[in-house]
Amino acid sequence: MATRIRPASKKCTVIGGSGFLGQHMVERLLDKGYSVNVFDIRQGFENDRVQFFIGDLCSKTDLLPALQGVNVVFHCASPAPSSNNKELFYKVNYTGTRTVIQACKEAGVQKMVLTSSASVVFEGKDIENGSEDLPYAQNPIDYYTETKILQEKEVLGSNDPANNFLTVAIRPHGIFGPRDPQLVPIMVDTAKRGKMKVMIGNGKNLVDFTYVENVVHGHILAAEYLQKDSPLCGKAYHITNDEPIPFWTFISRVLVGLNYEAPKYKIPFWLAYYLALFLSFLVFILSPIVTINPTFTPMRVALAGTYHYYSCERAKKDMGYKPVVSLDKAIEKTVQSYPHLRRGS
Ligand SMILES: NC(=O)C1=CN([C@@H]2O[C@H](COP(=O)(O)OP(=O)(O)OC[C@H]3O[C@@H](n4cnc5c(N)ncnc54)[C@H](O)[C@@H]3O)[C@@H](O)[C@H]2O)C=CC1
Numbered sequence: 001m002a003t004r005i006r007p008a009s010k011k012c013t014v015i016g017g018s019g020f021l022g023q024h025m026v027e028r029l030l031d032k033g034y035s036v037n038v039f040d041i042r043q044g045f046e047n048d049r050v051q052f053f054i055g056d057l058c059s060k061t062d063l064l065p066a067l068q069g070v071n072v073v074f075h076c077a078s079p080a081p082s083s084n085n086k087e088l089f090y091k092v093n094y095t096g097t098r099t100v101i102q103a104c105k106e107a108g109v110q111k112m113v114l115t116s117s118a119s120v121v122f123e124g125k126d127i128e129n130g131s132e133d134l135p136y137a138q139n140p141i142d143y144y145t146e147t148k149i150l151q152e153k154e155v156l157g158s159n160d161p162a163n164n165f166l167t168v169a170i171r172p173h174g175i176f177g178p179r180d181p182q183l184v185p186i187m188v189d190t191a192k193r194g195k196m197k198v199m200i201g202n203g204k205n206l207v208d209f210t211y212v213e214n215v216v217h218g219h220i221l222a223a224e225y226l227q228k229d230s231p232l233c234g235k236a237y238h239i240t241n242d243e244p245i246p247f248w249t250f251i252s253r254v255l256v257g258l259n260y261e262a263p264k265y266k267i268p269f270w271l272a273y274y275l276a277l278f279l280s281f282l283v284f285i286l287s288p289i290v291t292i293n294p295t296f297t298p299m300r301v302a303l304a305g306t307y308h309y310y311s312c313e314r315a316k317k318d319m320g321y322k323p324v325v326s327l328d329k330a331i332e333k334t335v336q337s338y339p340h341l342r343r344g345s
Pocket residue numbers: 015016017018019020021022039040041042044055056057058075076077078079080092096115116117118148171172173174175176182
């Protein structure tokens with residue numbers, strides 16, 4: 001394992017720091033004694049200990065003031081994965097990330113930790129205990145994944161120890177926890193509309209759901225172990241809870257915890273997939289007249305009905321990663337954090 005260096009200058013910038021993961025990152029970094037800048041297109045919270053820089057990461061002029069005197073940049077900004085806006089994904093995740101790299105180099109930032117995604121290798125087919133050596137998806141399931149691949153390649157390719165610029169990518173999967181605007185709220189909304197009665201597939205497919213504090217821990221370890229000649233330079237690392245769970249067991253535990261019924265019927269994966277494809281075709285045909293955001297998309301069906309869990313052996317070996325919150329505790333903390341989503345509240 002490489003040596004962990006706690007940098008003398010603990011000044012960092014969290015790009016996307018107003019988001020779900022970003023806010024948890026900021027809180028932990030402050031606890032650990034870092035001085036923290038947040039760069040985001042919006043200010044998501046108030047905190048006197050944080051310096052906010054509001055701007056678009058696609059603009060170097062916006063970025064540069066937020067990077068002065070900074071040692072580490074955490075880049076965890078992205079448009080919401082549920083969007084289908086190809087142009088926006090390319091602009092922010094791909095060209096925007098290139099701009100972030102240029103700005104970091106220009107400002108003399110030494111380390112960049114990218115929040116990538118384990119989905120960069122996922123094509124809608126089963127992956128069991130996948131390692132980081134799996135090839136990138138040749139047919140990514142959506143524009144989000146397509147541009148996360150391009151983004152990760154750019155960041156890892158820019159690792160340049162000779163010029164004192166080191167990069168690493170963290171690949172989490174299915175992040176959940178307090179204040180997540182996506183996973184639990186979408187699940188509850190679907191249940192409220194009576195559409196969470198049916199399991200896709202046989203209910204046995206194992207998936208990684210990763211508690212946000214474990215994801216944060218992985219990012220900070222990566223920043224502290226990333227140094228010249230360390231194995232982390234220019235590499236990607238899976239960060240998971242290391243406790244894969246059947247997708248529908250996880251969904252049921254959260255729903256039951258919030259007083260909703262667990263799904264009890266099953267439909268074959270292929271049937272659900274073709275129904276979702278047909279639905280997205282209808283949405284496309286109707287798009288000039290009406291905008292519809294279906295819950296039931298081919299991407300979600302693929303995520304809900306296949307095995308996709310990943311090995312985090314590389315992170316254990318190179319940076320001593322170990323989840324800090326177990327899945328049981330994480331589900332309990334998450335359920336308790338959403339009193340307003342509880343049925344009957
Ligand atoms: N939520 C999940 O399950 C997973 C998320 N990820 C990655 O984790 C990262 C964080 O995701 P979340 O916190 O869930 O998303 P989020 O949507 O809560 O946060 C993203 C933040 O990026 C900001 N942002 C978007 N475009 C920007 C721009 N042009 N300039 C400046 N800021 C901009 C947004 O305002 C937002 O505050 C993303 O890179 C995502 O791809 C990876 C794996 C799983």
